Amino acid sequence: MKLNAIVVGSTGLVGQRLVYYLTNHPWFKLIGLTASKERSGKKYMDAVKWSLENEMPKEVKDMIVYDTDIDLITSLKPDVIFTALPSNMSQFYDIELVKRGFLVISHASNNRMEPDIPLLNPEVNADHIFVSKLQKERWKGRLFKVPNCVTSILTLALKPIYDDFGIQQVFVSTMQALSGAGLNGVPSMAILDNIIPYIEHEEEKIENESLKIFGYITPKGIKLNDKFYVSPSVHRVNVLEGHLESVFIKTEKEVDIDDIKKALTEFKENKIKNFDLPSKPKNPIIVREEVDRPQPRLDRNEGNGMSVVVGRIRKDKKNWIKFNVLGHNTIRGAAGNGVLIAETLLKNIDSLDI
Template identity: 40%
Template structure:
């Protein structure tokens, strides 16, 4: 259930790549959203022209929402979605770049899960609780001369729990370096995902392209916004190893952290988490978790099966915060990869953009 928020006229949204795994998650999360109404679904030429329920190989654990099931799938072109106020993109990166650009150039904001524009100088890479000020980059984008169309991205599904779990320590003590090992669920590979003979009873110690994203994206997320609308990347040193494990949902991270401040005690670190306040407090965003980061005392927690669904899949959970030899601290972190790390993160981005009046009705 989404949080109860103030009533407002719902904005009309389109979902690009609506038949894929991420697109389906968007459909599910938006089905009862108090601020957003699905007005159009769009996908590849293979699906265009078909009823959504026929075009989508539905894999979500609820029925296809009735309001969407009978919608005709449209082409992923701005002229095919004239009534929408903005679009969510769950498209594959192989096709997302040009299509998302055309929507932005047509004056339609794009909130995307795809990676194509994450490194663009004036495109925000956004986790709202970590770098909400980066939305100011939108004003420097040149996709649409009127300034109405723009692109905002959310990061890789490992980077979300990583930066959220680091944020309280970074604010309190600064961070020098991080070593992270990610144990990533099979749903992160999309559908049909990893072949069963590769993953059942096994661990695959390599995910192509993943480690590079984990080592770079947090630097932009935790970087400083500059007057020219660019971001000066953080200088934190990050080393990452990514593993695919036989878990359906929930990416589990083992993290080692060296702080910029010497002599921080375990009690000091725990207090930093207790004291940290989300910058979203008071914005009344429907998808925002009440407690974005939860640190458990129980050493067996967090576990993907038990805790990935916390707060509708939007909470990052942590455990085993302890002193760590060559580094200052070690801990475990967990995030729901297809909700907080993908579609849910994008929905939260859009909610903040509405609250900050960056997205408005076109009427």
């Protein structure tokens, strides 16, 4: 039997991807779509400015888009709710929905750093799902957060290096796609022939969220990792999809490049009952040997957009290594990760006391 799912914010870039993945999903049935008042009452095909490379699934074309209203969502009795709203909206809706007892998977940045709310990148920290039991002291439902897009891509590439060689410092300089700013994000006059070396609050998110994803499970929730730090510098570039990140890492032990490549390709993922999930890529990290890869246009769809691609792995002085990593920001960095989180939860539902 499938679980009934709703997408809140279904007309945005992340919402559209969620709609695409949840239509014909083996474990979920899409029963409701919401957006702002302006679009409510319209058929989905008339309400949305469809922006994916894939055709809109025929099953959703005639679905009526609802207003994002807590009572209305409650009346639909969903088993799981995916929210993809601006964070000021999400702050309100996520909390009202968990108070009503729902299981919510939320893509916006609100509440990401709270110790009892898992911030999940399943291959890296699937075991953090269990701290959500602490939320029973606050509300009837459960809230799980999808990390910032750069952070999801970065932490996946860091995980095998952290496990095998230890990490002391990470510097990361990003080249972030336009889709990361949402459907109406960056005006064309601002970005054509240009690079913008600033994205509001992005650097703090990457810095803090990475330490939470690598954080320790304690009886009070997740404690931030204190073994290393991450120093980001972010840029918006004129690319549609796919964030490229230039990463510089100081490892605890001196390592050689072949060991790094081996660790990345053989990546031992964080294993709970999260093997064999429909959205999980066969190879979460792909290493390329060409001197000019990864590139957004060529590499963003690896593993159906769920793999990250690492290239230009080089050794620097002493314990420093550097490489480029690329990931699809609205798939690995958002909706694909949201659905993978839902699958991980479902596979472990017996141990979650939900």
